[in-house]
Amino acid sequence: MMEAGMHMPPKRKPLRSGANTSTLDQRRQEGLIHNSEGPNASLGKIDHGVTENPYERRFSPYDFNGGTCVAIAGPDYAVIAADTRLSSGYEILSRNMSKLHPLSGKCILGSAGCKTDVDQLRSVLDIKMKMYLHNHRKTMSTPAVAQMLGNTLYYKRFFPYYAFNVFGGIDEEGKGAVYSYDAIGSFERTPVTATGSGQAYIIPLLDNVIAHRNRLDEKRDLPKEEVVEIVKDAFLSCGERDIYTGDQVEISVITKDGIETSFFALKRD
Amino acid sequence: MPSQRSPPPLEFAHGTTTLSFAFQGGIIAAVDSRASLGSFVGSKTTQKVLPVSSHILGTMAGGAADCQHWIRALKKEALLHELTEDGRRMSVARASRILANHLYALRGYDLSVGTMIMGYDDHGINSKDDHDTRSSTPYIYYADNTGLRIQGDIFAVGSGSTFALGILDTEENRYNLSVDEAVALGIKAIRHATFRDAYSGGYINVFLITPKDGWRKVYTEDIARNPEIWKALQTEINENS
Numbered sequence: 001m002m003e004a005g006m007h008m009p010p011k012r013k014p015l016r017s018g019a020n021t022s023t024l025d026q027r028r029q030e031g032l033i034h035n036s037e038g039p040n041a042s043l044g045k046i047d048h049g050v051t052e053n054p055y056e057r058r059f060s061p062y063d064f065n066g067g068t069c070v071a072i073a074g075p076d077y078a079v080i081a082a083d084t085r086l087s088s089g090y091e092i093l094s095r096n097m098s099k100l101h102p103l104s105g106k107c108i109l110g111s112a113g114c115k116t117d118v119d120q121l122r123s124v125l126d127i128k129m130k131m132y133l134h135n136h137r138k139t140m141s142t143p144a145v146a147q148m149l150g151n152t153l154y155y156k157r158f159f160p161y162y163a164f165n166v167f168g169g170i171d172e173e174g175k176g177a178v179y180s181y182d183a184i185g186s187f188e189r190t191p192v193t194a195t196g197s198g199q200a201y202i203i204p205l206l207d208n209v210i211a212h213r214n215r216l217d218e219k220r221d222l223p224k225e226e227v228v229e230i231v232k233d234a235f236l237s238c239g240e241r242d243i244y245t246g247d248q249v250e251i252s253v254i255t256k257d258g259i260e261t262s263f264f265a266l267k268r269d
Numbered sequence: 270m271p272s273q274r275s276p277p278p279l280e281f282a283h284g285t286t287t288l289s290f291a292f293q294g295g296i297i298a299a300v301d302s303r304a305s306l307g308s309f310v311g312s313k314t315t316q317k318v319l320p321v322s323s324h325i326l327g328t329m330a331g332g333a334a335d336c337q338h339w340i341r342a343l344k345k346e347a348l349l350h351e352l353t354e355d356g357r358r359m360s361v362a363r364a365s366r367i368l369a370n371h372l373y374a375l376r377g378y379d380l381s382v383g384t385m386i387m388g389y390d391d392h393g394i395n396s397k398d399d400h401d402t403r404s405s406t407p408y409i410y411y412a413d414n415t416g417l418r419i420q421g422d423i424f425a426v427g428s429g430s431t432f433a434l435g436i437l438d439t440e441e442n443r444y445n446l447s448v449d450e451a452v453a454l455g456i457k458a459i460r461h462a463t464f465r466d467a468y469s470g471g472y473i474n475v476f477l478i479t480p481k482d483g484w485r486k487v488y489t490e491d492i493a494r495n496p497e498i499w500k501a502l503q504t505e506i507n508e509n510s
Contacts, residue, residue: 154338158378180312186304186334188312200309214493216506 107169
């Protein structure tokens with residue numbers, strides 16, 4: 001499982017005792033020489049593991065572009081929502097980048113993580129959906145797409161798609177179906193799920209309010225309008241505490257009649 | 270002065286608790302349902318018992334995706350076997366061998382799988398019974414990502430396995446238990462393991478396999494909603510409100 005790492009420069013370790021720290025540094029401190037002079041001139045501020053303790057620099061094929069996705073299944077609907085912020089490091093690259101991608105008229109894939117892997121995964125799934133349609137003369141059912149997504153992710157078990165997915169839609173009986181995944185394709189049908197950078201903030205809230213856990217009052221069926229309001233509240237809270245979540249929420253409600261999408265503004269800080 | 274060897278690195282063994290044992294009335298498989306993403310609980314409702322055929326179950330411990338994928342691949346091969354071998358079911362030995370061979374081939378690729386393949390065979394395979402009676406010898410095989418495959422009567426796999434075995438091993442009369450008592454033993458062992466092991470929790474699921482009827486789920490309990498504790502909590506809240 002990939003961890004979202006902050007790319008910070010390695011800490012400078014103190015020089016080993018006994019090293020000559022006197023003349024050059026004293027002169028540097030007095031402002032007599034700059035880094036552009038002296039034995040380390042060509043290095044400037046970058047130490048290549050020569051004078052101080054060695055460390056490893058390595059190219060990482062992954063970048064973490066942030067974001068949170070949520071999906072909730074109802075008796076005859078599924079709600080899937082994601083923020084629209086695209087970040088890299090401390091920068092915001094876009095405030096309006098959609099994380100939701102309809103795979104058929106009845107199901108939507110929401111993915112956070114590394115945008116390039118997400119885009120590639122979507123391409124691959126779209127092609128597979130089209131091939132199924134051509135071969136079987138019908139659109140893939142939602143549970144079948146869920147299994148296909150799991151298999152597609154495991155196919156790259158040894159160089160994974162850095163994509164944190166939620167998948168929601170209407171199953172063959174007309175009920176809402178939501179599936180949660182890990183990065184390499186293990187999946188499970190659940191009533192409620194969230195993934196991405198804000199996962200740890202949203203899931204406990206949804207566990208209590210939607211899945212009705214750890215509550216003593218009577219559980220009642222929630223209409224989809226109320227679920228949408230709860231999702232907005234959840235993203236408001238998540239946006240307050242997670243730097244990668246914010247700007248806008250894109251909320252899609254899937255019913256047997258189709259997909260309705262709406263947008264909700266969040267704080268842009 | 271002898272030089273100090275540093276202790277071997279801490280191996281983190283599959284955050285879960287799964288166990289199985291054979292007794293006179295069948296085979297019990299009991300599991301928890303927690304899937305951890307580091308220290309975050311990724312899922313409280315993971316299905317860790319995966320059916321391979323009508324009479325064979327596999328359990329999941331280790332990497333969820335690895336176990337799900339390879340046991341599903343095994344399920345496919347078992348079904349194909351039935352369809353091509355004139356309805357004869359694949360034996361437990363063969364199923365576990367197929368899985369273990371896949372895992373051995375992928376040694377060194379950092380898979381994480383610790384599974385138990387258990388069940389009963391079709392009549393006439395590996396048994397001294399005559400062809401009309403169904404084989405009644407229970408088989409439990411443990412297979413893991415190193416390619417190890419061993420047969421036994423009782424196994425527990427996962428980070429909570431030691432706690433579960435403590436409960437299972439102190440039951441001296443294990444083979445002669447009735448079905449209800451055996452189920453209760455499985456529940457007790459998992460409950461104790463979830464109590465002591467931080468990486469186990471969620472639901473307790475217990476399955477029973479019999480030679481006649483195959484597998485079925487016999488018990489499921491949300492540990493958070495343990496009936497006695499829940500009732501006590503509710504009365505306390507009602508009294509105080």
